[in-house]
Amino acid sequence: MTTPAEPYALPAEASVEVSAEEHQFNELIAADSRIEPRDWMPEAYRKTLVRQISQHANSEIIGMQPEANWITRAPSLKRKAILMAKVQDEAGHGLYLYSAAQTLGTSRDEMTDALIAGKARYSSIFNYPSPTWADMGAIGWLVDGAAICNQVPLCRASYGPYGRAMVRICKEESFHQRQGFEILLELMNGTPAQREMAQDAVNRWYWPALQMFGPPDNDSPNSAQSMAWNIKRFSNDELRQRFVGMCVPQAEVLGVTLPDPDLRYNEETKQYDMGEIDWTEFHEVLAGRGPANARRLQRRREAHEEGAWVREAAVAYARKQAVAATAVA
Amino acid sequence: MMSAPGTSEKEIWPLWEVFVRASRGISHTHVGSLHAPDATLAVRNARDLYTRRGEGVSVWVVPADAITTSDPDAKGAFFESPAGKNYRHASYYSKSEGVKHL
Numbered sequence: 001m002t003t004p005a006e007p008y009a010l011p012a013e014a015s016v017e018v019s020a021e022e023h024q025f026n027e028l029i030a031a032d033s034r035i036e037p038r039d040w041m042p043e044a045y046r047k048t049l050v051r052q053i054s055q056h057a058n059s060e061i062i063g064m065q066p067e068a069n070w071i072t073r074a075p076s077l078k079r080k081a082i083l084m085a086k087v088q089d090e091a092g093h094g095l096y097l098y099s100a101a102q103t104l105g106t107s108r109d110e111m112t113d114a115l116i117a118g119k120a121r122y123s124s125i126f127n128y129p130s131p132t133w134a135d136m137g138a139i140g141w142l143v144d145g146a147a148i149c150n151q152v153p154l155c156r157a158s159y160g161p162y163g164r165a166m167v168r169i170c171k172e173e174s175f176h177q178r179q180g181f182e183i184l185l186e187l188m189n190g191t192p193a194q195r196e197m198a199q200d201a202v203n204r205w206y207w208p209a210l211q212m213f214g215p216p217d218n219d220s221p222n223s224a225q226s227m228a229w230n231i232k233r234f235s236n237d238e239l240r241q242r243f244v245g246m247c248v249p250q251a252e253v254l255g256v257t258l259p260d261p262d263l264r265y266n267e268e269t270k271q272y273d274m275g276e277i278d279w280t281e282f283h284e285v286l287a288g289r290g291p292a293n294a295r296r297l298q299r300r301r302e303a304h305e306e307g308a309w310v311r312e313a314a315v316a317y318a319r320k321q322a323v324a325a326t327a328v329a
Numbered sequence: 330m331m332s333a334p335g336t337s338e339k340e341i342w343p344l345w346e347v348f349v350r351a352s353r354g355i356s357h358t359h360v361g362s363l364h365a366p367d368a369t370l371a372v373r374n375a376r377d378l379y380t381r382r383g384e385g386v387s388v389w390v391v392p393a394d395a396i397t398t399s400d401p402d403a404k405g406a407f408f409e410s411p412a413g414k415n416y417r418h419a420s421y422y423s424k425s426e427g428v429k430h431l
Contacts, residue, residue: 037334038398085381092378099362102335102344108364109340165361172382311341314366321367 029230034160037103045229048222049159050104052231054111057097058122061115062296064090066130066139075133079183083136086176093169100161116301124282125208127290134187134194134201140180141250142202142209148173149243150213158230181250188255195255202251203259210274211282213240219279244272333393335362344393345371347378349385357389365390 018026021040028035035041064087071087074080098108114120125143130136151173154166187198214220214236226232234242244263251258262275284290336344342364348357360379365371371390380388399407415421425431 088377088381092381095363095378096361099335099344102337102362107337107340109337168361311366314370315341318367 029158029228032158032230034163035158036160044225046104048226048229048231049162050101050106052226053097053101053104053162054106054114055121055123057094057101057111058115058120059126060090060094060097062122062126062300064094065296065299066126066128066292067136069130070133070136073133074136082179086140086179089172089176093165093172096165096168097162100159100165103161112304116297116304118288118297121286123212124285124290125212126296127285127293128204128208129292132197132201134184134197135205137180137183137187137198138201138205140176140178141184141254142180142205142247143212144173144176144180145247146209146212146243148177149239149246153233153239154231156230156233162231181254184254184256198254199256202256206259207277207281208285210240210244210277211279213237213243215279215282216277241271244274248272333362333396333398336393340364342366345375345390346393346396347371347375348389348391349375349379350387351385353386357387360384362393363390 022042025035025039025041025045028039035045067083067087067090071080071083074083098111101111102108111120115122125146130139148170151166151170155163155170157163157166184198184202187194214223217223217235217237220236223232223235227235247258248263248265260275262273264273265271266273285293288294333344333346343366344362345365346362347360349360350357363371363374363378365374368390372388375388375390379385411417
């Protein structure tokens with residue numbers, strides 16, 4: 001994302017004395033093996049992972065909000081049950097990821113505090129509102145679709161606990177994308193007003209979904225290092241291109257138009273050429289000036305603060321029970 | 330010796346490691362961790378977090394700080410080298426080749 005370039009670079013060839021531990025770390029990475037929690041690792045590797053995994057976890061948790069917005073107004077009992085299962089999955093994904101980050105020495109409480117203090121990031125996509133039911137379809141199809149595209153290669157991330165969490169997440173995420181596609185398909189087979197609603201949602205979510213892959217490669221300072229460490233396997237632009245290639249035929253099945261007049265197949269490159277992405281909007285949203293940033297963060301802060309007494313009471317109860325058990329023994 | 334990674338005394342709810350038996354006939358396998366105030370809630374949270382799609386028939390939870398692990402830094406010394414000890418494997422014994430049921 002847009003954090004400043006790490007002040008670290010790959011060690012210059014043979015110019016620095018490499019410790020035995022660092023040598024072992026480099027060997028593991030070169031062999032495409034995995035790094036586990038108690039292994040020695042460069043401080044920058046640890047820092048990069050804590051930042052990336054906690055941002056990812058925060059995104060899952062904040063990502064519950066745009067969809068929770070529709071649980072009470074879902075058009076049928078079946079749709080309500082599906083939406084609740086999906087929002088519950090997002091909570092689960094957040095928890096898997098916080099656990100993975102925690103093995104690097106940063107506690108979940110610290111990560112939560114950073115999020116509600118506005119010091120930690122989450123994906124810019126969740127700062128857009130979800131005003132219509134068709135947004136549930138567009139979020140599932142485009143937002144979860146882009147997330148899956150990003151996440152599948154992360155199953156092979158060099159940090160063991162991160163990769164394992166991603167395997168679990170990817171298995172569950174595929175239902176999310178399909179249910180979103182179905183919502184849109186049903187609307188597109190409906191009345192003119194329903195078709196219009198579906199197209200409007202696609203128009204609003206398409207470009208922000210493309211921004212989810214992060215800035216273009218020539219403006220992504222951390223990418224090269226992350227790829228050298230086998231955390232990232234493909235560049236932002238490669239993944240974005242792959243996603244567009246999958247979206248076009250799916251949009252045809254749906255009968256929706258992707259809102260990019262410059263989108264066309266290039267016979268030479270065998271890929272889709274696409275229009276310019278509005279990176280100013282991306283940076284504005286990341287900087288906190290998106291349509292729903294304040295609302296999302298405030299809701300998260302309230303939920304955390306209003307739940308404080310429950311967390312404290314549960315601990316007090318557990319302590320009391322433990323004391324009683326010792327007294328009996 | 331040290332406890333499982335991720336434990337922190339600063340947190341309000343302690344960390345638990347979760348093990349799930351996927352089906353009868355196989356052993357419990359580590360699936361991840363979670364936070365809970367006590368054992369009862371840890372089991373419930375484990376059910377909700379790790380078995381939403383019928384992934385298990387039994388769950389174990391263990392306080393992360395109750396687990397003792399080997400020290401990874403002492404890897405070389407702690408785990409004896411298997412080099413030169415291939416006589417611990419059946420494939421080392423080749424003279425019986427061709428003899429049935431051996």
